[in-house]
Amino acid sequence: MGKRRNMRFDAMRSGRSGPPLGERRGRPVLFTWESELRAIAEEAARWTVETGGDLFGLWGPTPTIYLATRTGPRAVRDRAHFRLDVDYLRTLSEVLAVDWNLRYLGDWHSHHRLGLPAPSHGDRRRLLRLAARNAFPAMSEIIVTFDDGTPDTPLVRVHPWVYASVEDGPDPMIAEFAVVPGTSPVREVLLARGALPEQDLGRWTELPPARVRAGGDREPVSPSGKVATPTPISDRIVEHARQALEEASGGHVEQHPTAFGSILAVPVDESRLVGIAVSGEWPHAILEVDWIDRGLRATESVDVTMPKTLLVPGELVALYRTVRDLKIGAPDVDDGAA
Numbered sequence: 001m002g003k004r005r006n007m008r009f010d011a012m013r014s015g016r017s018g019p020p021l022g023e024r025r026g027r028p029v030l031f032t033w034e035s036e037l038r039a040i041a042e043e044a045a046r047w048t049v050e051t052g053g054d055l056f057g058l059w060g061p062t063p064t065i066y067l068a069t070r071t072g073p074r075a076v077r078d079r080a081h082f083r084l085d086v087d088y089l090r091t092l093s094e095v096l097a098v099d100w101n102l103r104y105l106g107d108w109h110s111h112h113r114l115g116l117p118a119p120s121h122g123d124r125r126r127l128l129r130l131a132a133r134n135a136f137p138a139m140s141e142i143i144v145t146f147d148d149g150t151p152d153t154p155l156v157r158v159h160p161w162v163y164a165s166v167e168d169g170p171d172p173m174i175a176e177f178a179v180v181p182g183t184s185p186v187r188e189v190l191l192a193r194g195a196l197p198e199q200d201l202g203r204w205t206e207l208p209p210a211r212v213r214a215g216g217d218r219e220p221v222s223p224s225g226k227v228a229t230p231t232p233i234s235d236r237i238v239e240h241a242r243q244a245l246e247e248a249s250g251g252h253v254e255q256h257p258t259a260f261g262s263i264l265a266v267p268v269d270e271s272r273l274v275g276i277a278v279s280g281e282w283p284h285a286i287l288e289v290d291w292i293d294r295g296l297r298a299t300e301s302v303d304v305t306m307p308k309t310l311l312v313p314g315e316l317v318a319l320y321r322t323v324r325d326l327k328i329g330a331p332d333v334d335d336g337a338a
Helices: 002-008 034-045 086-100 121-134 185-193 231-249 313-328
Strands: 027-033 052-058 064-070 076-078 081-083 103-110 139-146 156-163 176-180 212-214 254-257 261-267 272-279 286-293 298-301
Touching: 027 034, 027 156, 034 052, 034 064, 034 139, 034 156, 034 176, 034 185, 034 212, 052 086, 064 086, 064 185, 086 103, 086 231, 103 121, 121 139, 121 156, 156 176, 176 212, 185 231, 231 261, 231 313, 272 313, 286 313
Parallel strands: 027 064, 027 176, 103 139, 156 212
Antiparallel strands: 052 064, 052 103, 076 081, 139 156, 254 261, 261 272, 272 286, 286 298
């Protein structure tokens, strides 16, 4: 069983020596979006016993949390202890690694009764064992505590920690957040596709931002401004679209770089294609659709209703089929009749 568990994490491994971490005031920085902090706080605030979930992202000079999840149905919760649903974590980890190349960065959990803002000795041993078993050079952990306030609406404090080098021993470093406003691009795509329904990914908005504090801050979390979506996530969006269009068309989908982004050329037959012009900026708006006839050396803009973005591959497939059927007629379908 142990060997199989390690194989499940292979796609998420990075090298054994991690890159130096970005720092602020001498502390390592965890980069994330407002949605992920509020998702953690919202889930923790629903329970009166310890609860938790997992952190997925990319580890680089600034580790980036793209998705903070809640645990699966077999998690164990009580007043001073929490245990993840490991089977659910394995399944979720594999999906996020294959679809998004996200690494398991660590976990988050609440200390409802302990009030301890730091990982306990048990927390540290558990995370270091996991890192050693899966050859992770560094890990992160988020602890959630609660301030007194009114009985129904306590302040939720989200404390970030980083194990910058798991080979150096069990002591993590307190970290700081760099927070971007709005929704993480991975959460945005999963919501658009209706993926992971058990996670209820839109629920983070139910907790008012005024109730969330980062570490010991006196004021609510203040997002610091928008940033460009990192290339690995943008590339995955385009690749998902290309794969779906290849499956629908039965042929190779060409991708031509342009000044505005790219053109996906989807084959209809040997000489005719549907060209889909796509913005290079997140969330990859669909700009125009053309009918391309290479035999006649002609290109014609097609006036059809288009999806707004590339986020949902099924919408791209429907667009391709609409244009194909409009220009050459619906293909014959064998219904099995004699």
